[in-house]
Amino acid sequence: MSEQVERIKTLIIGSGPAGYTAAIYASRADLKPVLYTGMEPGGQLTTTTEVDNFPGYPEGIDGPAMMMQLQQQAERFGTQVRIGMVTAVELSDEVGGIHKITVDDSIQLEAETVIISTGASAKYLNIPSEQRLRGGGVSACAVCDGFFYKGQDVAIVGAGDTAAEEASYLANICTKVTMLVRKDYMRASKAMQHRVNSIDNIEIRYNTEVDEVLGDQVVEGVRVVNNETGEKEEIPVTGLFIAIGHKPNTDVFKGQLDMDETGYIITQPKSTKTNKPGVFASGDAQDKIYRQAVTAAGTGCMAALDAERYLASVESKEMLAS
Numbered sequence: 001m002s003e004q005v006e007r008i009k010t011l012i013i014g015s016g017p018a019g020y021t022a023a024i025y026a027s028r029a030d031l032k033p034v035l036y037t038g039m040e041p042g043g044q045l046t047t048t049t050e051v052d053n054f055p056g057y058p059e060g061i062d063g064p065a066m067m068m069q070l071q072q073q074a075e076r077f078g079t080q081v082r083i084g085m086v087t088a089v090e091l092s093d094e095v096g097g098i099h100k101i102t103v104d105d106s107i108q109l110e111a112e113t114v115i116i117s118t119g120a121s122a123k124y125l126n127i128p129s130e131q132r133l134r135g136g137g138v139s140a141c142a143v144c145d146g147f148f149y150k151g152q153d154v155a156i157v158g159a160g161d162t163a164a165e166e167a168s169y170l171a172n173i174c175t176k177v178t179m180l181v182r183k184d185y186m187r188a189s190k191a192m193q194h195r196v197n198s199i200d201n202i203e204i205r206y207n208t209e210v211d212e213v214l215g216d217q218v219v220e221g222v223r224v225v226n227n228e229t230g231e232k233e234e235i236p237v238t239g240l241f242i243a244i245g246h247k248p249n250t251d252v253f254k255g256q257l258d259m260d261e262t263g264y265i266i267t268q269p270k271s272t273k274t275n276k277p278g279v280f281a282s283g284d285a286q287d288k289i290y291r292q293a294v295t296a297a298g299t300g301c302m303a304a305l306d307a308e309r310y311l312a313s314v315e316s317k318e319m320l321a322s
Contacts, residue, residue, distance in 0.1 A: 019035055020070035029304065045064070086252055117285065117300060120288070152238045164192035
């Protein structure tokens with residue numbers, strides 16, 4: 001274990017759009033932020049080849065390049081960006097209290113404020129061909145990537161509200177959308193089921209699972225299997241969208257921060273404040289509805305402003321007390 005404990009004014013955990021935006025605002029406010037990147041520096045956007053819907057990039061931008069630019073902007077104002085994974089936390093209940101953080105099971109830190117921007121990871125089917133073609137036609141975000149498949153045939157895996165909503169979105173821009181549903185019913189609400197059933201170019205296949213994603217460099221089709229009959233069939237598509245849910249990367253905070261049943265951190269309305277004073281949550285770690293880079297960046301800005309105001313209030317109380 002490290003002998004000397006480093007004291008940090010603002011610790012940012014996570015390096016996606018939320019974390020880097022928080023870092024830009026925090027460093028400009030002289031909060032001297034230190035950002036730990038986590039296991040996936042840059043977050044989910046590093047697996048996206050083209051980002052076309054982030055404001056300010058009229059020609060679009062490569063996902064990893066965009067995250068590198070955000071990092072450089074944060075560092076320009078003084079953010080310390082460090083490679084490392086937060087492995088344990090001990091969050092204070094006291095206003096003005098110090099939060100104890102362990103990085104990589106060995107580095108001990110003390111933080112006056114903590115901004116959590118650990119994001120969420122999309123759930124995949126975990127078959128080799130799917131993993132190989134991620135970024136080559138396999139996507140976990142129809143709103144992000146659907147535009148690239150305008151006028152084409154695509155498939156989507158999932159049976160919940162998110163899958164139904166994304167299928168409806170894709171149906172507006174694609175020639176045909178095939179929904180692959182593992183069971184003989186959908187989990188989506190009745191309203192969402194009615195919506196997809198009423199759209200002519202959506203076909204729903206029940207009791208159907210992906211056996212293989214076809215294609216060498218890009219998706220050329222999917223081989224599906226009927227899990228009742230065992231019958232296999234190849235469906236020609238150029239895009240495969242996985243909509244079976246996300247898992248927020250918040251396990252390290254369980255038992256200390258208020259979360260919903262799936263692990264998303266609960267923040268106060270119109271705020272990034274958690275149930276612990278001086279601890280703020282931004283991005284996909286607390287947002288299970290929008291999950292966009294631009295909304296994550298927005299909450300990163302909010303978290304930095306909340307941290308700045310919190311520190312100012314603590315300093316004011318200390319001055320009055322003295």
